[in-house]
Amino acid sequence: MKRVSAGFLPPIALDSGRKVPIYRQLYEWFRRAILAGQLRPGQRVPSTRSLAAELGVSRIPVSSAYEQLHAEGYFETFVGAGTCVARSIPDDALKPAAGKMTGKTAGKILRSSRQSPDSKAMRKVSRRVALMQMPAQTWSNQLVAFRVSLPALEHFPTRVWSHLVNRHSRRPTRQLMAYGDAKGYRPLREAIAEYLGAVRAVRCEPSQVLVTTGSQQGLQLSAQVLLDANEGVWIEEPGYPGARQALTMAGAKLVPVPVDHEGLNVAEGIRRAPGAHAVYITPSHQYPLGVTMSATRRMLLLQWAMRSGAWIIEDDYDSEYRLGGRPIASLQGLDTDARVIYVGTFSKVMFPALRLGYVVVPGDLAEAFSTARDAADQFSSTLYQAAMTDFIREGHFARHIRKMRMLYLQRRAALVEAIHKRMEPKLEVIGAEAGMHLTALLPPGVSDVAISRRAAEMGISAMPLSSCYANPPRRGGLILGYGGTDARQIQDGIRKLAMCI
């Protein structure tokens, strides 16, 4: 570390032992000195030759620093006057920063300014984000027993998948590396359209399919395309918190509509908000109660939507895993007025970090969705889309679903049996035999939040049912995932859970 006084300049500290090159240290020093007011506008600075000599360094780094300071407008050169601090840096621009930029005080300023109420108003974020601050999460999000939405990752055919990924990443085409289509990779859209037509009775052309980053992006795009700020949207009560987030983010006005044993109570929705612009719904396997929406209600809903011009956002998040009976056909397939936006995901059938899902939209909305996707984040990783296409086309997808359906059936049975044995009547299992989680009601008056907190402390994840409600529920419960929880963990987890209640 050498300190040199450069004529009329404040002392310049250069450290030749530091990794930062000399030109950069000089540049930084000048910039700080100018911003801190130690060097004033119009003030002359030494020539590169004399500064280099004074500092005992080569002239090259000094010239580099000066060049840079010129390029950024901190220095000016005038014929006859040599190099000066730029005169156009206004005095008042420098004063607020004076004395603050030197050293490492910026962090302190930020901290102190955050404490004063005045500057709090100065650090305002949007209302939509302020509204989103969810209640503190009391349940564990670790990869532990009963974590909701987690598939059986240990059974995923990793070798097959990494082989397919490698096939494309080893010698990628330019198309796979460059900017892709906002609507998605065409061969994947074709494969999805075929799959949904065959398995979910979804009626669509590939041109109506958009590949998304999981179902959450499908919800976000739907909210942004369909709803303006303060427009009403029915949501299921209780319902999926991720949908509430996406709709809140779009500034929509959420209208909770109760769910009973037939699914969403459509008549009640019409009573509460007949002019709502959209409805969010999980008809195949209601989240979180597990109810299947009845045919009557489906027809009533479609009829209301057709009459009022409302859009229906159908979230078919886990219908691959209908465990008892045949899969329930989609609402989209019943829709004669092209009012349904069908949202699905590969996160549960494949693995969450794949980040691929899809929406099927009415033909006349395809462009609007594509525009919204382009504005949001342009497109999804093309390499994964290509690998996913192969995974479907080469039969691995159907095979994996079949295998997992059997596994989840066993896991569900093991969980239900363990609950029956150890926890009845404290826990009452409800909902259809589907998906990768079940909901169990607690006795009236027992706080599911308190239990979820205790369970988290014991290393198990028990999502409280109340977290899915917009308004306080009459009865609490626990949402228990069994997809990623094996037989041993189920036994152990229920033993621990019994201790919590």
Add this chain to the structure above:
Amino acid sequence: MKRVSAGFLPPIALDSGRKVPIYRQLYEWFRRAILAGQLRPGQRVPSTRSLAAELGVSRIPVSSAYEQLHAEGYFETFVGAGTCVARSIPDDALKPAAGKMTGKTAGKILRSSRQSPDSKAMRKVSRRVALMQMPAQTWSNQLVAFRVSLPALEHFPTRVWSHLVNRHSRRPTRQLMAYGDAKGYRPLREAIAEYLGAVRAVRCEPSQVLVTTGSQQGLQLSAQVLLDANEGVWIEEPGYPGARQALTMAGAKLVPVPVDHEGLNVAEGIRRAPGAHAVYITPSHQYPLGVTMSATRRMLLLQWAMRSGAWIIEDDYDSEYRLGGRPIASLQGLDTDARVIYVGTFSKVMFPALRLGYVVVPGDLAEAFSTARDAADQFSSTLYQAAMTDFIREGHFARHIRKMRMLYLQRRAALVEAIHKRMEPKLEVIGAEAGMHLTALLPPGVSDVAISRRAAEMGISAMPLSSCYANPPRRGGLILGYGGTDARQIQDGIRKLAMCI
């Protein structure tokens, strides 16, 4: 194909040659017949035994179909009455669908309903999306000469990269496959914070870094977190269309502020909209003009933001490729009031389909951004984040940047020379020596849109400068990318372009 009349039922057509299983054909037939009103609520249907006999099929598929129809509420069973069409399907729910659901008429209904003005109002999308309908794109988006934002993909170290991807995908940890952190993979956030601190003088902790899906998502999140509907935001005129899209999507009011040779005219911005809530800016290398913002303007901007409580969205989209002189330090590094949101991307240094970028946000906004990301699409592919971390940590990133900087310097020189030789004075190159594209002005009165269209017909991409303006510009120009355009393509492309003008 056999047609059987099942007693009092309309004829059922079963096709044993079709891939669709019998139970599914039966289920579909009943569903359609009920919805079309051919079977009425309360109407009795044959027993599974008698229907199976009549159709000449095994009883198993008939039972399956009936089960399914029960599960979905189309059928009811009453003791003594056998199986009936559900009586709770309301008459009026069925009428609008009557006669429409049979056959393939749904498409036609959609098409015809779209033509009537009444139903157009019934198919309203949000204002923000309606506002986004951009002018028709007249330039080529193919991977041809002068395509903007396209890097030299043929020089990307594909083998190294696919090796790193394979390293993680062959034996992925559960953490890499499961749900990831909305803020990003921690080791990557650390690597980004170090990189930006060293190279861009960005001052941040890893906790302030969020991994995004390219810079576009950084812009989207910034818009959503910082701006409410109808709040003002300065945008550069001309400026990056992707930023306009993201801000429009958030419902913000865009205020175009002219750019001159010192960058954004801050005084003019203050005159036009002193109370704007944010500003979008590309200070290192203005998009598309290529100007570097002067120190004076930087200070004025920071001062205005500090005084008025406005946020600054700094898009540092291509500063890795400063070709002449040293890189210009970021605005973020000058900011003493934590008002700058710094947006960057790996799309240009790596390849666009990687879909990884980042934002650096003030510490007190990190949670809000994370919440917004969670609501948008949860998180980015963890596998790619892990591979990207290795790519940086193992030195490949710095090496590739150095190599590409030399290459782009050569390509730029070749393009500038070709323009000088063949196209002066028809094209006038402007802007600093940086990035992967340059802007060239056309003579006054020449339509850049017309030229871009002609160029597209000849198989080259010439983005018109006017597409970056909110208001009609005084002079048109062309934005020519040279990152993904090699020496031969440059010569050939300029020869063709000369023919267009």
